[in-house]
Amino acid sequence: MTAIISQDDFLVFREYFYRKTGIRFESSKRYFVDKRLIDRITANDCASFREYFTRLRFQANGEELQRLTNLLTVNETYFMREEYQFDCLTSHILPELSEHLPTDKIINIWCIPSSSGEEPYSIAMQLLENWPMLRNRDVRLLASDINTRMLDMAEEGLYSERSIRNVPPTWRARYFSRVGDMYQICDELRACVEFSHVNLANPVEVRRQHAIDVVFCRNLLIYFDDLSRKEAAESLYDVMSPGGFICLGHSESMGRISPLFTVRKFPEAIVYQKPWEES
Amino acid sequence: MALLQKSGQPRPAPDDPTGRILDVEALERCLHDPSADIRRRAAADLASCQQATQWLLTQLQQETIPSVRQVIITSLTRINTTEAVQGLATCLRAEDARLRNDAIEAMKQMPDAMAPVIEELLQDQDPDIRIFAVNILESLCHEQVENWLLDVMDNDASINVVCAALDIIGEVGTEIALPVLERTARRFNDAYVGFACDLAIRRIADSRPAS
Numbered sequence: 001m002t003a004i005i006s007q008d009d010f011l012v013f014r015e016y017f018y019r020k021t022g023i024r025f026e027s028s029k030r031y032f033v034d035k036r037l038i039d040r041i042t043a044n045d046c047a048s049f050r051e052y053f054t055r056l057r058f059q060a061n062g063e064e065l066q067r068l069t070n071l072l073t074v075n076e077t078y079f080m081r082e083e084y085q086f087d088c089l090t091s092h093i094l095p096e097l098s099e100h101l102p103t104d105k106i107i108n109i110w111c112i113p114s115s116s117g118e119e120p121y122s123i124a125m126q127l128l129e130n131w132p133m134l135r136n137r138d139v140r141l142l143a144s145d146i147n148t149r150m151l152d153m154a155e156e157g158l159y160s161e162r163s164i165r166n167v168p169p170t171w172r173a174r175y176f177s178r179v180g181d182m183y184q185i186c187d188e189l190r191a192c193v194e195f196s197h198v199n200l201a202n203p204v205e206v207r208r209q210h211a212i213d214v215v216f217c218r219n220l221l222i223y224f225d226d227l228s229r230k231e232a233a234e235s236l237y238d239v240m241s242p243g244g245f246i247c248l249g250h251s252e253s254m255g256r257i258s259p260l261f262t263v264r265k266f267p268e269a270i271v272y273q274k275p276w277e278e279s
Numbered sequence: 280m281a282l283l284q285k286s287g288q289p290r291p292a293p294d295d296p297t298g299r300i301l302d303v304e305a306l307e308r309c310l311h312d313p314s315a316d317i318r319r320r321a322a323a324d325l326a327s328c329q330q331a332t333q334w335l336l337t338q339l340q341q342e343t344i345p346s347v348r349q350v351i352i353t354s355l356t357r358i359n360t361t362e363a364v365q366g367l368a369t370c371l372r373a374e375d376a377r378l379r380n381d382a383i384e385a386m387k388q389m390p391d392a393m394a395p396v397i398e399e400l401l402q403d404q405d406p407d408i409r410i411f412a413v414n415i416l417e418s419l420c421h422e423q424v425e426n427w428l429l430d431v432m433d434n435d436a437s438i439n440v441v442c443a444a445l446d447i448i449g450e451v452g453t454e455i456a457l458p459v460l461e462r463t464a465r466r467f468n469d470a471y472v473g474f475a476c477d478l479a480i481r482r483i484a485d486s487r488p489a490s
Binding site: 106124127128134135138139140141191192193194203204207226227230231234235237238258259260278 | 281282283284285286315316319320323324326344345346349350353356357381388
């Protein structure tokens with residue numbers, strides 16, 4: 001028998017998931033949420049939403065919550081998405097940081113969410129191809145996501161034709177190899193992106209990072225409500241180095257989230273900067 | 280120099296007492312730490328702790344670093360109790376405009392906790408406080424907002440407070456505002472008030488469904 005999710009069940013679950021992840025599902029997402037909840041209720045042999053919800057909440061290892069989170073946070077992305085920000089990174093952000101930072105300081109770049117790795121690998125290619133100063137500066141690429149399945153896919157680095165459609169042919173030839181009808185990112189790039197599990201709504205998890213110079217946090221905060229967005233921005237501020245930059249998605253504006261960052265307008269993109277000093 | 284190979288090891292973090300699991304009393308002590316970074320983290324970690332409301336409010340009054348202040352206000356917003364709202368409401372009397380504005384923005388996000396306090400603020404002796412209260416109503420998601428604004432228009436003696444309410448009613452007023460708008464236009468024999476009331480009446484009339 002298929003379980004039924006009532007309106008009350010939906011509201012109870014929505015509030016719980018919001019507290020855990022900062023993500024709030026509008027009523028228009030009801031079908032999307034219900035379908036995945038019912039799948040997990042069935043997979044767990046639970047007779048009702050209530051039985052499943054009790055298991056979800058009180059399971060000590062949190063395994064079921066992670067499985068459900070994986071189902072509810074799938075977002076399709078692709079290589080070189082909103083690539084004008086990557087151009088901004090190599091044309092303005094990194095040169096400016098390099099000018100201010102000691103020459104032996106490693107520049108830390110963090111992608112959150114990393115999804116299945118398209119963004120951090122795109123940044124890696126952008127740096128290798130378009131930032132000659134990489135010869136004089138060490139850069140560490142970090143990438144995190146709440147979805148462990150996405151992280152596994154990112155580590156594996158296997159992509160469809162559709163996913164790499166915006167990658168220039170010369171880059172394809174250099175960094176991908178064909179595996180059946182898929183494309184495998186090369187070992188050199190896979191070896192230089194450090195993936196980790198982080199829930200941006202949990203400040204303690206965010207604090208596993210520190211001294212971050214550039215954050216790419218694109219198209220995630222749109223799923224948060226105002227207060228969770230502000231908390232997330234403050235968590236990111238906390239782990240960023242003074243003068244660090246944050247890049248949001250094209251429809252997101254830090255001005256509507258938090259006053260902590262300074263707006264920086266570059267020819268390619270508007271980004272946000274943590275002040276070098278706080279008065 | 281190059282892209283660094285991943286190490287698989289966590290990077291050593293600088294020593295930070297809030298990075299360890301702390302009880303709330305220890306976090307309270309961290310709120311007074313000389314390091315702004317530690318104060319900010321302690322304030323963030325106290326967001327889940329209602330008993331920290333007074334600690335956060337006390338620190339808010341003393342705190343000089345904007346980012347720490349922001350995080351304290353965010354944590355009070357997350358705590359979202361009438362006690363937190365009452366504490367934030369005292370910031371409306373602060374000399375510091377940024378603190379006042381931050382408190383207003385926070386209170387807009389706490390509609391349920393705000394309801395018992397807003398009526399007191401709308402009755403405050405100081406017209407500036409009453410204007411700030413009207414500013415909060417501008418985007419407070421509460422079903423009583425229109426009634427509170429109409430009450431201001433009917434009863435507040437200050438033309439500036441009434442104009443602040445009138446601006447919002449002009450945007451969000453419904454048919455129940457019509458008699459109040461007419462009374463307000465008569466109560467203040469003032470060209471701007473008359474103009475704004477007429478405009479609001481026309482907008483409400485235009486938005487009536489065609490019969």
